[in-house]
Amino acid sequence: MARVLSFTIVLGTAVTVILFWRRVWWFPPNISTQGAGVDREFGLTLLVTGILFVAAQLILAYCIGRGRKSGRAAYNTGNLRMEVARAVLAAATFIGLALSSYRTWARMYFIGAPRNALRIQVEAEQFAYWFRYPGPDGVFGPMHLRLVNDATGNYFGLDPTRDPASRDDIVTATLGIPENRPIELLLMSRDVIHSFYVPQLRIQQDIVPGMVIPIHFTATRTGDYEIVCTQLCGLGHYAMRAPLKVMKEPNFKKWLAKQAAEQ
Amino acid sequence: MTPTHSQAIPRKAARGFLRKYVFSTDHQIIGKQYYFLALFSALVAMLLSWLMRVHLAWPRLAIPGLGELSAAGAPNGMMTPEYYLSLLTMHGTLMIFFVLTTAPQSGFGNCFLPAQIGADEMAFPRLNMLSFWLTFTSLGALLSSFWARGGPATSGWTAYPPLSGLGSITGPGEGWGQSLWIISIALFCVGSLLGALNFITTTLDLRARGMTLMRMPLTAWAWFVTAILMLLSFAVLLAACVLLMLDRAAGTSFFIPAGLIVSGQMIQGHQGGSPLLWEHLFWFFGHPEVYIAILPAMGLTSHLLSCFARKPVFGYRAMVWATIAIGFLGFLVWGHHMFVSGMNPYSAFAFSVLTVVIAVPSAVKTFNWLGTLWGGRLRLTTAMLFALGFVSIFVSGGLSGIFLAEPPVDVQLHATYFVVAHFHLVMGMAAMFGIFSGTYFWFPKMFGRMMNETLGKIHFILTFIGAYCVFMPMYFLGMAGNVRRYAQFVDPYLQPLMPLHRFITVAALGLGAAQMIFVFNLFGSLFGGEKAGENPWEATTLEWVAASAGKDLVVYRGAYEYAVPGKEKDYVMQNAPDASGSRAEKGARDGNAN
Amino acid sequence: MATQTKLSVLEETRGGDGDGGNWGEGSRGRFGWDPGAALPVGLTGIWIAMASITMFFAAFTSAMVVRAGLGADWTRVALPHILYLNTAILLASSLTLELSKHCLKAGRAGQFSGWLFATAGLGIAFLAGQLDAWRELAARGVYLARNPACSFFYLLTAAHGIHLAGGLLALFYLVARHRRIAEGAIGGTALKVTTLYWHFMDILWLYLFLMLILWV
Numbered sequence A: 001m002a003r004v005l006s007f008t009i010v011l012g013t014a015v016t017v018i019l020f021w022r023r024v025w026w027f028p029p030n031i032s033t034q035g036a037g038v039d040r041e042f043g044l045t046l047l048v049t050g051i052l053f054v055a056a057q058l059i060l061a062y063c064i065g066r067g068r069k070s071g072r073a074a075y076n077t078g079n080l081r082m083e084v085a086r087a088v089l090a091a092a093t094f095i096g097l098a099l100s101s102y103r104t105w106a107r108m109y110f111i112g113a114p115r116n117a118l119r120i121q122v123e124a125e126q127f128a129y130w131f132r133y134p135g136p137d138g139v140f141g142p143m144h145l146r147l148v149n150d151a152t153g154n155y156f157g158l159d160p161t162r163d164p165a166s167r168d169d170i171v172t173a174t175l176g177i178p179e180n181r182p183i184e185l186l187l188m189s190r191d192v193i194h195s196f197y198v199p200q201l202r203i204q205q206d207i208v209p210g211m212v213i214p215i216h217f218t219a220t221r222t223g224d225y226e227i228v229c230t231q232l233c234g235l236g237h238y239a240m241r242a243p244l245k246v247m248k249e250p251n252f253k254k255w256l257a258k259q260a261a262e263q
Numbered sequence B: 001m002t003p004t005h006s007q008a009i010p011r012k013a014a015r016g017f018l019r020k021y022v023f024s025t026d027h028q029i030i031g032k033q034y035y036f037l038a039l040f041s042a043l044v045a046m047l048l049s050w051l052m053r054v055h056l057a058w059p060r061l062a063i064p065g066l067g068e069l070s071a072a073g074a075p076n077g078m079m080t081p082e083y084y085l086s087l088l089t090m091h092g093t094l095m096i097f098f099v100l101t102t103a104p105q106s107g108f109g110n111c112f113l114p115a116q117i118g119a120d121e122m123a124f125p126r127l128n129m130l131s132f133w134l135t136f137t138s139l140g141a142l143l144s145s146f147w148a149r150g151g152p153a154t155s156g157w158t159a160y161p162p163l164s165g166l167g168s169i170t171g172p173g174e175g176w177g178q179s180l181w182i183i184s185i186a187l188f189c190v191g192s193l194l195g196a197l198n199f200i201t202t203t204l205d206l207r208a209r210g211m212t213l214m215r216m217p218l219t220a221w222a223w224f225v226t227a228i229l230m231l232l233s234f235a236v237l238l239a240a241c242v243l244l245m246l247d248r249a250a251g252t253s254f255f256i257p258a259g260l261i262v263s264g265q266m267i268q269g270h271q272g273g274s275p276l277l278w279e280h281l282f283w284f285f286g287h288p289e290v291y292i293a294i295l296p297a298m299g300l301t302s303h304l305l306s307c308f309a310r311k312p313v314f315g316y317r318a319m320v321w322a323t324i325a326i327g328f329l330g331f332l333v334w335g336h337h338m339f340v341s342g343m344n345p346y347s348a349f350a351f352s353v354l355t356v357v358i359a360v361p362s363a364v365k366t367f368n369w370l371g372t373l374w375g376g377r378l379r380l381t382t383a384m385l386f387a388l389g390f391v392s393i394f395v396s397g398g399l400s401g402i403f404l405a406e407p408p409v410d411v412q413l414h415a416t417y418f419v420v421a422h423f424h425l426v427m428g429m430a431a432m433f434g435i436f437s438g439t440y441f442w443f444p445k446m447f448g449r450m451m452n453e454t455l456g457k458i459h460f461i462l463t464f465i466g467a468y469c470v471f472m473p474m475y476f477l478g479m480a481g482n483v484r485r486y487a488q489f490v491d492p493y494l495q496p497l498m499p500l501h502r503f504i505t506v507a508a509l510g511l512g513a514a515q516m517i518f519v520f521n522l523f524g525s526l527f528g529g530e531k532a533g534e535n536p537w538e539a540t541t542l543e544w545v546a547a548s549a550g551k552d553l554v555v556y557r558g559a560y561e562y563a564v565p566g567k568e569k570d571y572v573m574q575n576a577p578d579a580s581g582s583r584a585e586k587g588a589r590d591g592n593a594n
Numbered sequence C: 001m002a003t004q005t006k007l008s009v010l011e012e013t014r015g016g017d018g019d020g021g022n023w024g025e026g027s028r029g030r031f032g033w034d035p036g037a038a039l040p041v042g043l044t045g046i047w048i049a050m051a052s053i054t055m056f057f058a059a060f061t062s063a064m065v066v067r068a069g070l071g072a073d074w075t076r077v078a079l080p081h082i083l084y085l086n087t088a089i090l091l092a093s094s095l096t097l098e099l100s101k102h103c104l105k106a107g108r109a110g111q112f113s114g115w116l117f118a119t120a121g122l123g124i125a126f127l128a129g130q131l132d133a134w135r136e137l138a139a140r141g142v143y144l145a146r147n148p149a150c151s152f153f154y155l156l157t158a159a160h161g162i163h164l165a166g167g168l169l170a171l172f173y174l175v176a177r178h179r180r181i182a183e184g185a186i187g188g189t190a191l192k193v194t195t196l197y198w199h200f201m202d203i204l205w206l207y208l209f210l211m212l213i214l215w216v
């Protein structure tokens, strides 16, 4: 049994290392400016924990498989100095890792969006997302709870007849954004907690009813992606998603104009 | 009155079957009752996980028999998304509360805490019985929701409002099913609180003469610290359940914000409550809860590695302090479950640093386990194999916690299968390994017979390989952005991952099948096992003291006196008096205590 | 708390047979406990129970502080004046319980019983007064779900009332056995445990009342 177990542990460790090394399954490519920080942080942590993982498993396998010795073990009840040294080393390593993630986190959450950011409202409901652009006036018209009506397409409860600011607002089912321009999303939910997750953007944020949660990012690569919900929101959770379209600036302008025309 | 441990009043002969085996106040019977309750829950929960896994891998497959089980949840055997979520909720709730909180702590703890510290009963035997029956009722309430209209709750074991707070308007299962879930958990809280009270008092007051705290076995330490965690954290969960129930039933607005529109309907009467408030209260309980699940298994692993490596625990004192540190820090890190919740990002960073600090005592424990093994004379019994497996699995699951403790990395991995892999390995599988090793180790004491070692070894190796095959691949799923709690994988970007999902499902079926060997071995040995001797493992702690030694135990030394130089045998029991009970001997013990 | 069981376990005293002496080497726990010494487990148990109850109310009150901080909908409620009277009654009941204990020690059996009865009576009066406070609020149209502040008012007073009722049952237990306790036959631990718990209910109420004055 000793041989079998230590062999299993070594084999499992080797397979794990190879799968990580060869990146058989991996993150989708990053398409945002802050994503590189996330990826770097992941890589650094993987390196450190990987070393600890391999070391621990191999020592364990060695202890098991070293074969039987006869006689008694040494009466060894510990070694305080060694234990303290290892605890301090572990603490320093782990805290170092946590602190090293500070910059990326600060960039995502401590500083607000730049002034020139394009602001878009996101409204989540069971089980869909809707997006609203403020239009040429740059102002979101007020929302009226009583007017919200999915059947008539008034997802945000707008009243263009009374509120001039609402008249040029554009509401879409696709999140279209220009490349290389800061985007600020204002996340809102109408019923339960949802979430906004785009793996390629390295962004995930819960959308909590009763709160407006701002997030910001800059997409760096055009293409079609998916926004998915990651917070259990009911029976349609698995299918709750919306398309994300990252476009060159001129294409984005054209796209938005087309959306406006279709309102 | 009830007998006390040092007065030689013979235990009143229990009258009648009911008094003896059902409404018993005997800690051993209650411990076994908890154990079998957990075993039953584990089998149900495992069955549910099979159904989930099969559905995830082959969503269009009609599962034979499922249609008969629930006509609404699985018409013609085809699982609906809401039924998947019901199974998910029941699986998680059963596993966390009724298996991992119940078997290692209330089960083994009741059986062996008094025995290990030299008491012959728990401090409050009748309270103990009440705790068990509350837990039993709680399980009944939970399982009854399978027959409730709309089925069991669908909001996961975390039950975030408003999904869980508005009734059936948010979905099937959120009516009666969710109410029963809350009632069940509240009952469970009360049962656990009373149990914890009993454990703590017993440990403080009923230790035998000479059983100083620093001579207690590490299992006893783990039960003690776990009981403290339960005492403080379940009180908070109970409070949270009361608030959630009031929001549902009385229209209050603790967690429910104003102005919600659910399925096109305005929700009237609620004001600006905060879902985040529930998250804070829940995780203030929830994080200590994961340590409640794992601490007893950690204690047991230390205990077994020492016993079967025939060596003292490496760094006994460090182990004790690490346990205490984990218990204390466990209350300060709940926010790491909420990095993306919309909580203040500055506090998120503070939680991050505290979280990696709590990894240090766990690392200390791992070092010391390896230190205990180093140079040992290993006896690879099944119990030992599971303890070794625990170390391997705990490392594989624990290290991924460092990723999740870094907020920007958690942003990417939160709510994906990376997390599912992490907690199943570090808490689920590791604690299961603890339960298995405890069973193989203590079975002779509990039932007077040995379990079959050959079957045990087969069970071990299949479980060990199976656990890795099921849960390691989930790390990769998570990195690829595979979201958890999905009833099906319909997004195009998830399609390339389906082969991996099928592999996991096949492995899960195999892992589950291997557990049948265990069940067979358990019940087979119960009736047909070889008769066990007094101390079959040549262990040192008091539960293995021969009954003939009488109840008046006196403890002379620490719990892990293996391979003591100059002794005839390679172990010295804690109660073995010492002819040379001199200062020199005492000095050796204090050195050992380091 | 499970009051029924608590009553029956109130008196359990376990541990040594009173020899408390020197057990040779290693008998003294490193944390200062005397392992095996005659400790009434009920007394330890009640301290532990109080820690848990403290946590339970800490959860409620911190939820209240957070909830109040959320803003707009937090409208304050004028507290019924009878609460001040109730507070005085509860404080007085702690005093009478202490007097009762004192008389027992001094061997004045009759006075011991008298003060014990008075304590139970004051306890009942307190609960009745709390109910009256509810009645007054209800008469003003302030119900549980009217606004979050009064939700917390009802929640905290009800939760405290239930815990206090547990203490009241323990007092009834003592009252029912007051003769035998006075004779010194039984109940030394039960009396200690109940006193401790009763004072705790008192302090808990003062804390809750302060929180209510400040936030509700």
Ligand code: HEM
Pocket (backbone or CB within 6 Å): B046, B049, B050, B052, B053, B088, B089, B091, B092, B093, B095, B096, B100, B155, B156, B157, B158, B420, B423, B424, B427, B428, B429, B432, B470, B483, B484, B485, B486, B508, B511, B512
């Ligand atoms: C037989 C082995 C097991 C298998 C195959 C298994 C499988 C699963 C699956 C498929 C999910 C759902 C993942 C999702 O949809 O997001 C899940 C969730 C979960 N499992 Fe297990 N599981 C096993 C054992 C355990 C154990 C031992 C525990 C004890 C901690 C556990 C605790 C949980 C919890 C807490 C959840 C999350 C429930 C939720 O999201 O609310 N599982 N498991």
Ligand SMILES: [Cu+2]
Pocket (backbone or CB within 6 Å): A194, A195, A229, A230, A231, A232, A233, A234, A236, A237, A238, A240
């Ligand atoms: Cu969702």
Ligand SMILES: [Cu+2]
Pocket (backbone or CB within 6 Å): B286, B287, B290, B333, B334, B336, B337
């Ligand atoms: Cu946690």
